[in-house]
Amino acid sequence: MSGKLFRNFSFLSATLSFFLLVGIFAILFTYAQEAMQEFGFDFLLSETWEADEDDEGGIFGGYIPIIGTLLSTLIAMTLAVPLAMGIAIFLTEIASDTIGKPVSIAIELLAAIPSIIYGMWGLFYFAPIVQSVFGGNGVGLLTAGMVLAIMVIPFMAAISRDAMNTTPLVLKESAYAMGATKFEVIKDVIMPYSKGGIIGSIILSLGRALGETMAVAFLIGSVMSIPGSITDPTTSIPVLLANNFAEAQDLEMSSMYFLALILFVVSFIIISVAKFYFLGRKVK
Amino acid sequence: MAKDKLVMEIKDFSFTYSGAEEPSLRKINLPVLKNKITAMIGPSGCGKSTLLRAMNRIHDLYPGNKYEGKINLYKEDGTKENILDLKKENDFIKLRQQVGMIFQKPTPFPMSIFDNVAYGLRLSGTKNKSELEGHVEKALKDAAIWKETKDRLKESALGLSGGQQQRLCIARAVALKPRVILFDEPTSALDPLSTGAIEELITELKKELSIMIVTHNMQQASRLSDYTAFMYLGDLAEYNTTEKIFLNPEKKLTEDYITGRFG
Ligand SMILES: Nc1ncnc2c1ncn2[C@@H]1O[C@H](COP(=O)(O)OP(=O)(O)OP(=O)(O)O)[C@@H](O)[C@H]1O
Numbered sequence: 001m002s003g004k005l006f007r008n009f010s011f012l013s014a015t016l017s018f019f020l021l022v023g024i025f026a027i028l029f030t031y032a033q034e035a036m037q038e039f040g041f042d043f044l045l046s047e048t049w050e051a052d053e054d055d056e057g058g059i060f061g062g063y064i065p066i067i068g069t070l071l072s073t074l075i076a077m078t079l080a081v082p083l084a085m086g087i088a089i090f091l092t093e094i095a096s097d098t099i100g101k102p103v104s105i106a107i108e109l110l111a112a113i114p115s116i117i118y119g120m121w122g123l124f125y126f127a128p129i130v131q132s133v134f135g136g137n138g139v140g141l142l143t144a145g146m147v148l149a150i151m152v153i154p155f156m157a158a159i160s161r162d163a164m165n166t167t168p169l170v171l172k173e174s175a176y177a178m179g180a181t182k183f184e185v186i187k188d189v190i191m192p193y194s195k196g197g198i199i200g201s202i203i204l205s206l207g208r209a210l211g212e213t214m215a216v217a218f219l220i221g222s223v224m225s226i227p228g229s230i231t232d233p234t235t236s237i238p239v240l241l242a243n244n245f246a247e248a249q250d251l252e253m254s255s256m257y258f259l260a261l262i263l264f265v266v267s268f269i270i271i272s273v274a275k276f277y278f279l280g281r282k283v284k
Numbered sequence: 285m286a287k288d289k290l291v292m293e294i295k296d297f298s299f300t301y302s303g304a305e306e307p308s309l310r311k312i313n314l315p316v317l318k319n320k321i322t323a324m325i326g327p328s329g330c331g332k333s334t335l336l337r338a339m340n341r342i343h344d345l346y347p348g349n350k351y352e353g354k355i356n357l358y359k360e361d362g363t364k365e366n367i368l369d370l371k372k373e374n375d376f377i378k379l380r381q382q383v384g385m386i387f388q389k390p391t392p393f394p395m396s397i398f399d400n401v402a403y404g405l406r407l408s409g410t411k412n413k414s415e416l417e418g419h420v421e422k423a424l425k426d427a428a429i430w431k432e433t434k435d436r437l438k439e440s441a442l443g444l445s446g447g448q449q450q451r452l453c454i455a456r457a458v459a460l461k462p463r464v465i466l467f468d469e470p471t472s473a474l475d476p477l478s479t480g481a482i483e484e485l486i487t488e489l490k491k492e493l494s495i496m497i498v499t500h501n502m503q504q505a506s507r508l509s510d511y512t513a514f515m516y517l518g519d520l521a522e523y524n525t526t527e528k529i530f531l532n533p534e535k536k537l538t539e540d541y542i543t544g545r546f547g
């Protein structure tokens with residue numbers, strides 16, 4: 001009896017999450033209609049975002065925030081993946097318990113800090129450092145990307161570490177017993193064995209970096225211009241949405257739904273491709 | 285017995301795990317004879333694995349263990365070296381290439397069957413493809429698993445059955461042409477048929493190399509081995525030819541153990 005109840009309940013939750021997904025998509029799609037009909041495919045390539053004087057219409061294009069989102073995420077991931085892997089390997093294979101334990105705890109605490117704090121810290125302390133090292137005026141793509149990297153590293157490292165820790169001891173020992181060095185054991189046994197978990201951690205971090213609003217809003221500069229260099233300010237989809245939502249009307253509102261839809265679809269595609277491509281091929 | 289040559293020799297060997305107060309092995313003296321199978325038997329916790337893991341210094345993956353005494357490894361030319369003197373990672377690697385190890389559970393690496401067997405060879409510097417192929421084929425044949433694997437060398441080794449995986453692990457060890465292979469209860473996770481295949485294989489292997497095997501199966505020890513060491517609570521209680529140990533042991537303790545009166 002209770003088994004049946006539980007089955008129904010889990011079935012309900014499972015279908016609910018599916019309908020939620022479809023529902024969100026449908027709403028974004030509906031509200032984006034006006035902009036889609038007005039601008040069509042050109043929306044992706046147009047750099048202008050200007051409302052008319054009377055706030056009724058205007059020209060809206062998503063090129064800059066789309067590029068800004070992709071670039072800041074790319075910078076973040078390029079920095080975060082190798083560093084997070086290095087930390088995870090250090091924690092599982094190299095560090096002694098006396099160093100490993102405190103570092104592990106610190107990593108977990110860092111992963112729990114709300115993003116607005118990273119944004120504030122980034123603006124007041126990190127941006128000036130970036131400015132003095134790389135030039136520019138402090139806020140911009142590079143600063144946003146670097147702080148995004150700092151934000152996702154603890155999370156990525158913690159999950160990868162947990163995945164690497166599941167490698168059975170005898171498997172490592174038998175590689176050592178074949179005359180492997182520590183480096184070879186990491187490369188040939190631990191990494192392939194925990195591949196699924198490592199890729200999972202990267203995908204989740206990627207999703208987080210793509211959609212991050214608060215920290216990026218502080219750091220990317222929030223200006224509608226194409227970044228000419230890596231330190232230039234620009235904007236990103238979530239930042240533009242957060243900044244303009246309060247005043248926007250009609251066509252601008254619809255254009256923002258269009259942007260949200262693009263972000264939704266892009267995240268969805270990246271995550272599904274990564275998931276099916278990598279996790280589906282995991283050795284049986 | 286006098287004509288048999290030594291390949292390894294354990295002398296007054298004591299071992300204490302990191303943080304343990306009492307040694308797990310006390311003053312062990314045990315020869316390992318060339319081209320012979322030496323079985324190690326004894327109740328659980330008596331130190332069989334501990335001794336085996338000292339013989340290729342796998343213990344050294346973990347810090348803080350204490351050794352005393354000597355474990356000599358004899359080279360082809362008759363000279364010997366005390367493996368407890370080794371300090372550098374490079375020396376451990378050379379030792380482990382000469383003294384291979386097979387574990388209780390099969391441990392195929394998450395890669396193809398071919399790459400599993402080629403693994404040790406690649407580590408030790410063999411790059412040439414046709415040379416690798418030749419060695420891999422030979423090792424798989426030596427481990428009596430060539431027929432089952434020759435058409436699926438590129439497939440993941442994790443798709444093999446438990447018994448096949450264990451023979452693959454043996455092939456992987458054999459490919460390095462070690463002088464000694466240490467087996468720690470290699471069949472305790474396998475069905476009788478696979479066990480039979482592995483036993484046959486081990487008997488075949490002794491033509492080429494020397495074998496030390498830990499087992500809880502008295503029939504296996506008596507069927508397979510030439511010499512038997514009986515361990516008890518960290519001591520080597522009795523060592524002799526397998527025939528003598530099983531038919532006419534010197535100690536009451538040994539007799540009680542092999543007749544199943546305890547343990
Ligand atoms: N990593 C370790 N640290 C501390 N003590 C250990 C460790 N491993 C084993 N021991 C102890 O050393 C003794 C010998 O253990 P060992 O594993 O060698 O026994 P064994 O004869 O192989 O037993 P089994 O037949 O159950 O495999 C036991 O008392 C055990 O508790």
Ligand SMILES: [Mg+2]
Binds near residue numbers: 332333334468
């Ligand atoms: Mg054991």
